[in-house]
Amino acid sequence: MQKVTIKDVAKLAKVSPSTVSRVLSGSPSISDDTCKRVKNAVKELHYTPNTTARSLRCEKSKSIGVVFPDISGEFYATCASAILKYARMSDYTVLFTESGHNLKAEKDSIKALLERRIDGIIFIGDNSDIPLIQSIAAQSIPIVTGDRKVGNIPSVTFNNRETVQEMVDSLYKSGCRKFMYVGETPTGQSNLLNRYNGYTDALKKYSDTTSVIFLEESLHGDKLKTARRLFTKKIITSLPDVIITSNDLIAQGIISAAHENGINIPNDMQITGFDDLISSAYFIPSVTTVSQNIDELAKRCFSMLMDLINKKSAVSSIIEQNIISRSSAKINI
Amino acid sequence: MQKVTIKDVAKLAKVSPSTVSRVLSGSPSISDDTCKRVKNAVKELHYTPNTTARSLRCEKSKSIGVVFPDISGEFYATCASAILKYARMSDYTVLFTESGHNLKAEKDSIKALLERRIDGIIFIGDNSDIPLIQSIAAQSIPIVTGDRKVGNIPSVTFNNRETVQEMVDSLYKSGCRKFMYVGETPTGQSNLLNRYNGYTDALKKYSDTTSVIFLEESLHGDKLKTARRLFTKKIITSLPDVIITSNDLIAQGIISAAHENGINIPNDMQITGFDDLISSAYFIPSVTTVSQNIDELAKRCFSMLMDLINKKSAVSSIIEQNIISRSSAKINI
DNA sequence: CTGAAAGCGCTTACAG
DNA sequence: CTGAAAGCGCTTACAG
Numbered sequence: 001m002q003k004v005t006i007k008d009v010a011k012l013a014k015v016s017p018s019t020v021s022r023v024l025s026g027s028p029s030i031s032d033d034t035c036k037r038v039k040n041a042v043k044e045l046h047y048t049p050n051t052t053a054r055s056l057r058c059e060k061s062k063s064i065g066v067v068f069p070d071i072s073g074e075f076y077a078t079c080a081s082a083i084l085k086y087a088r089m090s091d092y093t094v095l096f097t098e099s100g101h102n103l104k105a106e107k108d109s110i111k112a113l114l115e116r117r118i119d120g121i122i123f124i125g126d127n128s129d130i131p132l133i134q135s136i137a138a139q140s141i142p143i144v145t146g147d148r149k150v151g152n153i154p155s156v157t158f159n160n161r162e163t164v165q166e167m168v169d170s171l172y173k174s175g176c177r178k179f180m181y182v183g184e185t186p187t188g189q190s191n192l193l194n195r196y197n198g199y200t201d202a203l204k205k206y207s208d209t210t211s212v213i214f215l216e217e218s219l220h221g222d223k224l225k226t227a228r229r230l231f232t233k234k235i236i237t238s239l240p241d242v243i244i245t246s247n248d249l250i251a252q253g254i255i256s257a258a259h260e261n262g263i264n265i266p267n268d269m270q271i272t273g274f275d276d277l278i279s280s281a282y283f284i285p286s287v288t289t290v291s292q293n294i295d296e297l298a299k300r301c302f303s304m305l306m307d308l309i310n311k312k313s314a315v316s317s318i319i320e321q322n323i324i325s326r327s328s329a330k331i332n333i
Numbered sequence: 334m335q336k337v338t339i340k341d342v343a344k345l346a347k348v349s350p351s352t353v354s355r356v357l358s359g360s361p362s363i364s365d366d367t368c369k370r371v372k373n374a375v376k377e378l379h380y381t382p383n384t385t386a387r388s389l390r391c392e393k394s395k396s397i398g399v400v401f402p403d404i405s406g407e408f409y410a411t412c413a414s415a416i417l418k419y420a421r422m423s424d425y426t427v428l429f430t431e432s433g434h435n436l437k438a439e440k441d442s443i444k445a446l447l448e449r450r451i452d453g454i455i456f457i458g459d460n461s462d463i464p465l466i467q468s469i470a471a472q473s474i475p476i477v478t479g480d481r482k483v484g485n486i487p488s489v490t491f492n493n494r495e496t497v498q499e500m501v502d503s504l505y506k507s508g509c510r511k512f513m514y515v516g517e518t519p520t521g522q523s524n525l526l527n528r529y530n531g532y533t534d535a536l537k538k539y540s541d542t543t544s545v546i547f548l549e550e551s552l553h554g555d556k557l558k559t560a561r562r563l564f565t566k567k568i569i570t571s572l573p574d575v576i577i578t579s580n581d582l583i584a585q586g587i588i589s590a591a592h593e594n595g596i597n598i599p600n601d602m603q604i605t606g607f608d609d610l611i612s613s614a615y616f617i618p619s620v621t622t623v624s625q626n627i628d629e630l631a632k633r634c635f636s637m638l639m640d641l642i643n644k645k646s647a648v649s650s651i652i653e654q655n656i657i658s659r660s661s662a663k664i665n666i
Numbered sequence: 667c668t669g670a671a672a673g674c675g676c677t678t679a680c681a682g
Numbered sequence: 683c684t685g686a687a688a689g690c691g692c693t694t695a696c697a698g
Contacts, residue, residue: 005675016685021677029683051448053675055385056690070414077410081403084431095426098417115384224615256615279612282557282589338691349669354693362667386691389674
């Protein structure tokens, strides 16, 4: 590794380490001459500052931690990329950790972040260990949640509940009466819970409808495969007019299984997804879905966290979703 | 943040800080009694070790850096998740950075990693700033490359060239004569270059074939959109028997545009992709593609890097790809 | 088995 | 405008 320290630079530039440090941090009270000498020495020795030492001394690390359930999904991966972008602009580094669907892993990953002395945490994890998260906030370690609501921790969320209501209303108006909902069991993820609640909210208004609900634990795993199985095992025998799903992959799995069974979408049955995955626009038929501005989510989470880190107050906010009406279901908005 | 230090623990347990440190690191020469006292004090005070201080003192950070072009693509996101998994097992944290398709961003992200004093780097970046990477290795900072070959830096790669040859051979045998290749301009990414080279290698053997090649800079960006445009602007007027593409998204874009123009795949034209994206199996028609064992890539990269960090020698390796024959092109293997 | 001391590489009051 | 000194929180020879 690097062996060049600020002392070596100081020696070559014939100044004290303090002065080198001042030049490096852009302190104003430095004569032009010494400034130049130091900068030349830095270049000559290929000096790379040691942020570990800086962090220890300054008691802040200029790094943040981000907890995802699993960084490989398109939604989280896109979010990770956007967070990296905003962090880069502010010269922060990002430590990503995965909590899986596992309370212990979530605890462990938060512990790891705390040991690294990150300056703050963006929590977009799965189980939402509420006591743990609240105890972190109570220790006045900056923490915000994204796409989830945990107690009164500052958060950025989407208006899932209203969006699903709107979809159901529109589908009802266009003639749908047999409804179905397919989604993951919502354990601790307020976004999933709100999608489901929006569905039941809306249907309460209509007395001439039927509703079948599948909340499947296994949909947390391989959504495409599980959805396909669900369709051929349980749905095909009595098709609804429309299926509202909590995720594009679930919708795609059902569409693919329906196609194999000679069922035409949207003619025989309609279906909607969530998340507007890239593939959904190009799927055949293209998938009617809900797009969420992930860049905006990342931006607000990051800037809210910066506010907290800089001792300013952070204000939670809600981002409006957009219904994207495509071939798999006609929704008028 | 945490204010509890090893000194506080020492005071409570009535021992010296040295002893606390020894207990924490599991040193054997500690009496049961003091060990217990220290552990109780740790619990009582909710002591969280400060790895920043540890890193500074020990001159290693137990963290590694990973450079991706963009973590949001399915391939890289899956790889990131797998690297996190292996890092977790060895109690390492991971700093991901993005280089974009931009030499300066690549330099900056590597610089940021070096300043953080990561113990080593897994480079899966884009432009492959060869001098920079080699200078890092020359400073004996552990670095390995994944899915790319950079000089004689230890690497884990796939056998792209042979795989594409095999595909072309099989397609030739099944009667294809009009071939086309669609891919990104291969700038510094040896994987892309090798896919292209495998294609030209194979076609050299057959005198009764035609070949049209599109190497597009813009395919580095939105592959689906670019591929669609390419199809309607340049390909549709003279369909080949088969298109070999360097990426499933390119294949999906073309399939979708073809479908809109009433062209039947595979009957009117066949097409292959690369990477075996999740959606490719469920696309209609399903996409014939090449699957790469990303978990194995991550595993080998990580363990090779650990070898380097532990002063052992690292040996490069090549992982075999698998051709997945689906509906969009029939390949016999 | 345990403690006192030195030091990892920085930054920042303090003094001049 | 600049330097000497102290200290961030650890670990680890050294000594006993």
